[in-house]
Amino acid sequence: QVQLVQSGAEVKTPGASVxxxxxxxxxxxxxxxxxxxxxxxxxxxxWMGWIxxxxxxxxxxxxxxxxxxxxxxxxxxTTYMQLNRLRSDDTAVYYCARERGITVVRGIIDYxxxxxxxxxxxxxx
Amino acid sequence: xxxxTQFPSSLSASVGDRVTITCRASQSINTFLNWYQxxxxxxxxxxxxxxxxxxxxxPSTFSGSGSGTDFTLTISSLQxxxxxxxxxxxxxxxxxxxGPGTKVHIK
Numbered sequence: 129q130v131q132l133v134q135s136g137a138e139v140k141t142p143g144a145s146v147x148x149x150x151x152x153x154x155x156x157x158x159x160x161x162x163x164x165x166x167x168x169x170x171x172x173x174x175w176m177g178w179i180x181x182x183x184x185x186x187x188x189x190x191x192x193x194x195x196x197x198x199x200x201x202x203x204x205x206t207t208y209m210q211l212n213r214l215r216s217d218d219t220a221v222y223y224c225a226r227e228r229g230i231t232v233v234r235g236i237i238d239y240x241x242x243x244x245x246x247x248x249x250x251x252x253x
Numbered sequence: 254x255x256x257x258t259q260f261p262s263s264l265s266a267s268v269g270d271r272v273t274i275t276c277r278a279s280q281s282i283n284t285f286l287n288w289y290q291x292x293x294x295x296x297x298x299x300x301x302x303x304x305x306x307x308x309x310x311x312p313s314t315f316s317g318s319g320s321g322t323d324f325t326l327t328i329s330s331l332q333x334x335x336x337x338x339x340x341x342x343x344x345x346x347x348x349x350x351x352g353p354g355t356k357v358h359i360k
Contacts, residue, residue, distance in 0.1 A: 163349075172340050173297060175349040189348055223296055230303055232284070237303045238344045239287040243296035 130154035132162075132224050132244035139250045140214050147210040148247045150224030157205035158182040161227040163240060164198060164209045166220040174220075178227065179207055214251045221246040255279050255343050259352035265360040272328040274355045276341035281321045285345035288317055288326045291354075292337045300339075301326065331357070 135149040150162060163178040177188035179198040186198050192211070200207045207224060225240035256279035266272050276286065284304035289297035299308045301317035304324055314329045328335055336359050341352040 172351040172354045173342075174351070187347060225296075230306070232303065234283050234285075237285050237287075239299060239302040239342075240289075240297070241299050241302075241308065243298075246296050 130242060132226060132242055134222075134224060134244040134247045137248040137250070139252065141253055142215055142251055144214050144251075145210060145212045146214060146249050147208055148222050148224075148249070150207045150209070150244050152205045152207075152226070155226075158202060162198075162200075162207045163225045163227055164196075164222065165225060165240075166218075166222045167246075168217075168220045173223070176209070181205075181207060211249075214249075216251050216253075219249065219251045221248050223247075254348050254350050255282060255346050257341055257343055257350050257352035259339075259341060259355050261355060262353065263356040263358060265358045266331050267360045268331055268333055270331045270360075272331055272335075272357060274326045274339055274357075276319075276324040276326070276352050278322045278324075278343055278345075282343045282345035284320045285343055286317075286319065286324050287342045287344065288315075289340045289342065290335075290337045291340065297340060328357075 133151045138146050158181045161178045161180050164176040165173045167173045179186045181200045195212050197210045223246050224244040226242040227238050228241045229236040229238035258277045286304045288301040291297045300311050305317045316327045338354045338356045340354050
């Protein structure tokens with residue numbers, strides 16, 4: 129079954145770090161980049177960055193530079209997102225999503241065709 | 254970042270109605286535009302990519318159009334399972350951004 133399965137909910141205090149995992153199954157793990165997004169209550173999803181599982185290369189949103197790290201373990205088809213120096217406004221549901229793309233004249237249009245179930249991270253003192 | 258706006262922010266409709274949701278980008282994004290549906294407590298689900306291509310398995314009652322800065326998602330005949338929140342998302346820039354969403358309520 130093609131799916132992304134994320135780790136369970138986390139409760140953290142301000143200043144702590146959190147690591148969320150995302151295990152892929154049912155497809156070749158190294159064929160598709162994995163993106164991480166988050167969604168605060170009542171808001172739309174917010175993109176955080178991506179990791180290329182084959183090369184390990186990453187690209188982070190400017191907002192999270194210096195605070196987020198995305199890694200992968202190809203032996204278990206799993207990517208990780210670690211967010212440091214947590215604040216109360218980091219409380220959100222965190223998602224991983226698989227990237228696919230189509231080639232058009234102007235480049236590659238990518239989209240997220242497969243999502244994890246989401247991981248609620250609560251930051252509270 | 255490219256800003257995405259959607260309107261209306263919410264709408265009420267009945268089963269069988271035709272519904273149109275509009276998405277606007279702060280700059281031209283060609284057809285680098287995707288649509289997602291999200292139900293409470295669930296992850297977003299891809300409906301349409303590249304502005305008008307229907308994702309496999311998505312009912313043909315959904316369609317998308319537009320290019321440049323203005324896009325629309327149309328549901329030709331609203332079904333009970335279509336009551337949800339809909340988001341547009343641009344993939345033109347490296348920093349992907351989503352619209353604020355349009356919530357479709359039952360009238």
